[in-house]
Amino acid sequence: MAHRSTQPVISLTCKSAGPALRLCRIPGAGIDLEKTLECGQVFHWTRRQAGFIGTMGETPSYLEQVESDLLVPEGHQTVVPRYLALDHSIDVIEASFPKDPAIRAAIRFSRGIRIIRQPIWECLATFLTSAMKQVSHIRSISLMMRKRFGKKVRLGSLELHTFPAPEVIAACNLNDLLECRLGFRARNVLATAQMITANKIQLKELSSLPTAEAREMLCRFPGVGDKIANCVLLFAYERMDAVPIDVWIGRALRQTYFSEDQPVGASRLSEFCRYFGPYAGYAQQYLFHHWRMTYRKTR
């Protein structure tokens, strides 16, 4: 009973109507929450007070880091560690990386990032909107789609929106989506949602396929090529060896591992990434984050 009075509580809305949210403290297992939610793998989490608000699938939540622990809403003690992949053996993963200077520096800078477990459709649709967009744009598009088409869910007095289901997007017309500033990506998002709703490809069934075959299937969706397919494989299908090659990681790899702007194509870079080992996707995320934060201006 003495514990109850020390249980942390929080009120997430300005108007302090309703009971405050009761929080639980759980071990963070070495995670850095801020890096994890802001390193460019997921886009909808929003800073609120000392933590972040957002949804894990249908579940609205609040996450806050306190020293090495996490504060989560009461009742979320199981779903949060799964979503944030706190079970990943980060020591094993980092020990599997090659020991070159670039990797060492990236580990030092990016330590604490977890490759989280995102809902498959949400991940696929979000990265469909990511083509030729800055991270801040992807984020605002995701939030607009949620607000306009998502389901309203409540956490205490706080209202959030889930990412709209494929059926909801499939029923939209192009102009609805264009209002979320999707531009030329709207066509692809709509057509992909319609393919899924028509059962042309079942996303869940790809889980049982070898990575190469799952990638091939993902690339059948309009607007999905190797890069976006690899994002979905890494961030939603738990394929830790999948490496998305984008402009940033391309620059990092060429400048670090190849000589002076020799033309090195994406396919050759992709081959090279086997060098990073069985957790190449993790290594890629470390490098991506380090490079993007460090060389943003200087190029």
Place this chain on the structure above:
DNA sequence: ATCCAGGATAGCG
């Protein structure tokens, strides 16, 4: 104003 962004793709040689 000009350039570029966690790309994909049709259309060329």
Place this chain on the structure above:
DNA sequence: CGCTATCATGGA
């Protein structure tokens, strides 16, 4: 094969 222009939109 590999290379290029093009696709909307907004921040720097």
